[in-house]
Each structure stands twice: as structure tokens, then as C-alpha cells.
Amino acid sequence: MIEIMIVLLLLTTLLIISASLYTSPKTISTSFETQLTNDLHYAQLYAIKEQQYLNVRFDVSLQIYKVIVGYPPNERVLIEVKLPDNVELLETSTLKQFRYNPTGNTTTFGVVRFKVDDSPVNIHFHLAKGRFYVEKP
Numbered sequence: 083m084i085e086i087m088i089v090l091l092l093l094t095t096l097l098i099i100s101a102s103l104y105t106s107p108k109t110i111s112t113s114f115e116t117q118l119t120n121d122l123h124y125a126q127l128y129a130i131k132e133q134q135y136l137n138v139r140f141d142v143s144l145q146i147y148k149v150i151v152g153y154p155p156n157e158r159v160l161i162e163v164k165l166p167d168n169v170e171l172l173e174t175s176t177l178k179q180f181r182y183n184p185t186g187n188t189t190t191f192g193v194v195r196f197k198v199d200d201s202p203v204n205i206h207f208h209l210a211k212g213r214f215y216v217e218k219p
Contacts, residue, residue: 113215114169114198118147118205121161125149126212128160129182134159139179140194142171170197177207186212 122138128151129136137150137157138200165171177192191209195202204217 097182114166115203117163119216121147121149121163122214124190125161126182128182128187129147130186133184135184136182137179138182140171140175140177142175142178145169145171147171165196168199171195180207182212188212 125136125138128134128149134151135153137148139148139150141147145165147161147163147165148159149156151160152158157195172195175193175195177190177194180192181189183189187210188207191207194205194207196205197203202219204219205214206217207214
């Protein structure tokens, strides 16, 4: 009877460990997408609340994105995020930067493409209303 209990304990432990290892990359992917969408919503709300223009820039060479308030020489970085190791900003993106105006609208449209754990993730930005959505083809 004790032997059966020990075997069941070992099997349960192995199942728990393997399940947590299996879901880990998905959690990281979801975490990145959540952070990026939260940062974009924050930037839009900041532009509306402070009645300022905000530039959002995606830098492929440095693998970062930034939210910048104002214009040179008085600009300041509001948000700067280095992409995690499992996330790559792709050169095929049609949108390298855009601006939120004081009403929260955007000045351009396009797609920012990422590779997250070797899976494509696209963020589509629409002209005017400041809307965007995440697509996982």
C-alpha cells in the first residue's frame, strides 16, 4: 500500500513539473503583449489628460520601444522598454513610429510585427481614433 502511495506521489510531482514547464513560454508571451498594450493605452490616456503630443517609436536595431513626450530639445522619455530575449521586433513592420495627439487620435496607420517564441504577433494601428488590435496569425 505504501509503495502505491509513493508511486502516485512521484507521478503527481512529475505531472505538475512538466505542466508548469509547458505553460511557461505562453505566460511570457502573454506578459509581453499585456505590457505593450498597457503601455500604449497609458500613452494615449497621458496624451489626452496632459493635452500633449506623444511619439511612440519602435527601434529594430536596439530592440526597444519608447514613448516620448514633447519635441527636441525639450523631449523626455516617458516609457522605454527593452524587449525580452524571446521577443524580436521585425524589420518587416510597416510602422516605425507614430504620434498620439492631444485628443488621443493617431497620425498614421500600419502594422508592427514581432516574433514571440518563434510565433508571429502583429499589432495593427488604425488611423485617427487611436485604436489598435493584436493579431496572432
